[in-house]
Amino acid sequence: MSVLLPVLAVLIATGIAAYHRLSIAMWAALVAVALVASWMLSGSQTTIVVLAVLAALVAIPLLVSPLRKALLTAPLLKFYTRILPPLSDTERTALESGTVGWEGQLFSGKPEWSQLLNQPKPTLTAEEQAYLDGPTEELCRMTDNWEIDHVRADLPPAVWDFIKRNKFFGLNIPKEYGGLGFSALMNHKVIQKLASISSVVSSTVGVPNSLGPAELIMHYGTQEQKDHYLPRLADGREVPCFALTGPFAGSDATSIPDYGIVCMGEWEGANVLGIRLTLNKRYITLAPVASLIGVAFRMYDPDKLLGDKEDIGISLALVPRSAEGLEIGRRHFPLNSPFQNGPIRGKDVFVPMSQLIGGHEYAGQGWRMLMECLSIGRSITLPSTASGGSKMGAVTVGAYARIRKQFGLSVGRFEGVEEALARIGGNAFAVSALSEATAAAVARGENPAVPSTISKYHCTEMGRSVAKDLMDIVGGKGIILGPRNFAGRAWQASPIAITVEGANIMTRSLMIFGQGAILCHPWVMKEMKATEIADPRERINAFDSALFGHIGFAISNAVRSFWFALTGSAFGAAPGDAYTRRFYRKLNRYSAALAVMADMSMLMLGGKLKFKESLSGRLGDVLSQLYIASCILKRHEDRGRPESDQPLLAYAFHDAVNKIETALSTALRNYPVRPVAWLLWPIIFPFGRRAQAPSDRLGHKVASILMSENDARERLAQGVFTTPCENNPGGRIYSYLPKFILAEPVERKFMKALKNSDIEAHEFEDQLLEGVRESWITEEEAAQLRELRALTLDAIMVDDFDPEELRSAGYASLLDATQATPRAVA
Structure with missing residues (x-):
């Protein structure tokens, strides 16, 4: 001893x-x-x-500083410089384009929760709320999804006109340029509400307010470009699109083969300096109806008209639809969600230098411009769309599961359906918190590069999960398309959000951790920048400070991870109340574990880490779930910690924690350097994995929230279009739940009496009349049951059509051309 x-x-x-x-x-x-x-x-x-x-x-x-620098820092600097993976200009631009917010704290291993909780509660101004309750509500009322998706494959002229007149394309354009000047949070709220009724309408409004000419002109445009184009974009005189992707450059936008040659050319009767463009683009939203096209291309100056450099780099230009040589192709048809989308081609399209966004001073700066604006657009449009669809789906299917009966029991009472309802509720709660938090970061003036990728990836993935579970619950109601269907189109369209603005596979495996490990880490970027300092003395001083800060940071996180795991996160300072404090402590543990894994992976794998996509994806999952859980807790605090939200909060939180431990354990089991995995396992999991998926008991509570009247369900429904009108079948079903709950005791009384009687009537109306005569029910109760039957039929009925209604115009044209019978053509 x-x-x-x-x-x-x-x-x-x-x-x-x-x-x-x-x-x-x-x-x-x-x-x-x-x-x-x-x-x-x-x-x-x-x-x-x-x-x-x-x-x-x-x-x-x-x-002893001189001794440390001579014996340790100097040789380690040489070694570090040798193993440091070279950064391309495009990688460097991507890393330097964003700001670091709360995600940096999660990478620290010791989050300062006050930084998150002291952020102002996201709120709209009175003007913004009035617009949300007024024009946005009215646009939802005008939206007939069946007419848009099936009959027209486009918005009706009245809807296009309403969008333009009410400046939906100018939500974030400043008022001095004729726009509405709304915040990014308001942009999120508008897209969320529109998406709850139609993804076509939400994407039509969302694209001009995210990555597009207006956003780029506001940030980088010349004063002349701002004065001319922003008012026209705000009021709809110009319909914008932005052409980035093409057949040979999708997610890898730096590989675009489209090019522009600096030369003299004819423009509006004058010989001016400009660019002759050759381009081939596809998947361009709003292209078929756009009048102003933003184009990304690689710019060359072979005659050195601008300077000594021939390959100037990626640049951005504004091309009018009327430009000679520009061809707007026919429409793409994206998965029965017919928003305007199509190809754009051009050969020798000349535009003057004044059409270069930002003028010739921004020639070659296009990649940086895109990186800075992409993260803003990615933070709002797709996450908000997923939030609107998920929240609307949750509150609608909860009512449907209570109304729809099998074997005399509401289908939501079956445990298998309860499981799906619980997943829907938990995912909708998480998506709502995550999408709002990321939009709020943009509204605060941040450029959240890493949160934008987290939000885009996980909101769209959870949205797809909600759509899948929704379809499983509603069954036949979901697969029969028609005006009454509130689920089918969402399921059809769910892969679109997965694919666009950076394919989700690449977003997860390359971007979230790959960018976060450098941008969010408190020491890595400092070490990298220290190696670039020209003065040897300043270089070694800067590297010394960063290196030993990093070493202490790594040791601290290893100790913190082990201690929290050993004690089950039962100790340590944490905010929250008696219910949520344990949640914060758990996140402290996993923050330290992520930091340990990240440091060890960067040390052992160096530049090879970027090619270990499975490991990068799993560590990205840990960072993502930490961020999602933080957003959930912040939203709970902002709402005043409502007790009725606790089941939704707990379900979403335990789901996130289970995913964190799954990602960490899978990463360790597949770690490429096995001795390191053996060392890390007892630090992170001394007692093995302990987190579990949400329990059935908790799932039952979440399902009950969705299937009953309560303030938690009402909060979940906030911000989506629940108005019960003819074109909103989901809103009607949502509104039926209170009446159904009130009628349930009467129905049970009536059905019990009917079962024990010898009445021979088979028709429901005859049975009601007999029930009144036998005094089982009163006249008022009979009227209540008649209404219940009508509401139930409206909720569960599906549509049918004359065969000619389902045949396309192309089929009719084919018949006319061939003079054949339908059977012969088939």
């Missing part, structure tokens, strides 16, 4: 110093106190002396 005592004392002192991230001097002082205490408690003197010598050998070189 006398030998172990000083060893144990030094380990405790070291653990305390590492846990609290104390300085080397403080660590040395604690070790000294521990050794003196061991001496006084009759610890082994030999062991104490040995430990003191070892501590001195560590502390002295680290505390």
